[in-house]
Amino acid sequence: MPWPGLLVSEAVPTPWLFEFFHSLGGAERHDPDAIQRHYDWYLDLWVAAEQRGFEGIFFSEHHFGAAYSPSPHLLIVAVAQRTSTLRLGVLGAATPYSTPWRVVEEFGMLDHLTRGRLEAGVVSGIPPEYALVGLEPAEALERHEEILDVLALARLDGSVTYKGRHWELDGVELLPRPLQQPLPVWTASRSIESARRAGARGLKVCFGFLSTAELAELAAAYRESADAAGHPSGAEQIAIRRLVNLVDDAGARSEAKRQTRRDLYDLLVRSAGDLPPWAALLDAPDFSDGPVSEDEFVAGTTKQVTEELLAQCDAVGAGHAVVCFSPTRPPEIERVHALFAEEVLPALRAG
Numbered sequence: 218m219p220w221p222g223l224l225v226s227e228a229v230p231t232p233w234l235f236e237f238f239h240s241l242g243g244a245e246r247h248d249p250d251a252i253q254r255h256y257d258w259y260l261d262l263w264v265a266a267e268q269r270g271f272e273g274i275f276f277s278e279h280h281f282g283a284a285y286s287p288s289p290h291l292l293i294v295a296v297a298q299r300t301s302t303l304r305l306g307v308l309g310a311a312t313p314y315s316t317p318w319r320v321v322e323e324f325g326m327l328d329h330l331t332r333g334r335l336e337a338g339v340v341s342g343i344p345p346e347y348a349l350v351g352l353e354p355a356e357a358l359e360r361h362e363e364i365l366d367v368l369a370l371a372r373l374d375g376s377v378t379y380k381g382r383h384w385e386l387d388g389v390e391l392l393p394r395p396l397q398q399p400l401p402v403w404t405a406s407r408s409i410e411s412a413r414r415a416g417a418r419g420l421k422v423c424f425g426f427l428s429t430a431e432l433a434e435l436a437a438a439y440r441e442s443a444d445a446a447g448h449p450s451g452a453e454q455i456a457i458r459r460l461v462n463l464v465d466d467a468g469a470r471s472e473a474k475r476q477t478r479r480d481l482y483d484l485l486v487r488s489a490g491d492l493p494p495w496a497a498l499l500d501a502p503d504f505s506d507g508p509v510s511e512d513e514f515v516a517g518t519t520k521q522v523t524e525e526l527l528a529q530c531d532a533v534g535a536g537h538a539v540v541c542f543s544p545t546r547p548p549e550i551e552r553v554h555a556l557f558a559e560e561v562l563p564a565l566r567a568g
Contacts, residue, residue: 229568230530230538232561234266234274235308235458238286239545240487255285258547262554263292264299269558270566273304273336275403275423275458275539278311280346283487290327297331306336308405308423308458308539313342313357317367317384321377321391324368324402328395335395338403339365339420345490359383362414367391369418372399403456409438416442416450423539425458428510432457432533440534452536457529461540462516463553473516480543481509516543519560526565538565 238259245251263274274296276289286292289307297305312320320339328335341361344354363381370377371391379386403421406412415422416439424432436455443450462477464470482499485492495508515525526538542553 230457230526230536230565231272232270232565233272233304233456233537233539234263235539235541236263236274236276236286236292237279237484237541238276238284238292239484240283240285242487252285260295260299262551263296263303265554266558267300267303269554270562271303271558272537273306273334275306275308275336275338277308278340278342279488281349281489282346283484290323293327293335294330297334302334304334304336305331306403307338308403309338309340311342311346312339312364313347313352313360315364317364317379318386318389318391320364321368321371322393324400325391325393325395328397328400329393333396335397336401336403338405339368340405345488348490365418365420368402372402405458406435406439409435412436412439413442415439416444416448417446419443419446419448421454421456423456423458423537424533424535425539426509426513428512429529429532431510432529432535436533436535452534455533455535456537456539457526457533457535458539458541459515459526459529460513460543461522461526461553461557462514462543463519463522463556464517467518467521470517470521474511474514477514477516477543480545481514483545514543515540519556519564522557523561523564526561527568 240246241251241255266274276286276292278286278289280287293305293307310320324335324337341358347354347357360383363383366381367377367379367386370379375392375394376388376390377386378388401421403423404415405423406415407424407426412422412435422439424435439455440450460477460481462473464473478499482496485496512529515522530538542550544550544553
């Protein structure tokens, strides 16, 4: 039962984990034995998510920096072997680094290896990582859109004929076909244009970083485009991803939000490429909405966090709450995982 006085929302969001998979720091960063222990610890944490009641885990793909997740599909296979009900996905596979046939066939393979628990995901990646391999953002987006074209054709028929600027296929069989028909495919969006493209393609969509009001506008554009194309457009198609931190004292909420912003700043410092100009603002006491909104940082007691997540999902019409915990040290990660599962998950599921 929810706590007395808890805001009751019309939204009943499904709770997911978003896993960045932080790399080690300091001298351990390149220590093979320390890295092995780090992988083992995280695998145990992800397996525990099933017993704790999370719907599933979305992994992410990043290179050259703060994460040990250059190939999240391998993490999906590892976790699938140790779980039975947890949904396993990626938000998302960075398509510009791959080929359309590999993306399509790997999704089919993964769906069988997870016994129909795959949540496929595709994103265009991030410019700081492109820069390190000489890939221009415009070309990356072109490659991404062509791979989505091929993926759409493959979802209809295993034999694909396609001609684009970067790839050409003539009656090529892309196998194996996924176990799930249709296979759920997600993408991320933070603009009206990308939200509309996702809706027109019939993809599920995950929003983040922007204010709740801005996300509501993206969701409206997504639903309009999906409806026009004859695709599903309800709450089940939409997710909000937020950075979450938990404290015991309601009076410590402001400091918890500041700490969550600092955690994001530290992550950016360790990531690839130059820091964006606005990054330093994350550590400023008078931080205000910008490229990353204050709404991104959901922090406080379990009751406060529950209310804020429910309110945001309700305002956007999102059927999924995807939480990324801001702490990066294993003991603190374990604490927030367990506390969130014990006190927030039941209230989220009750709406």
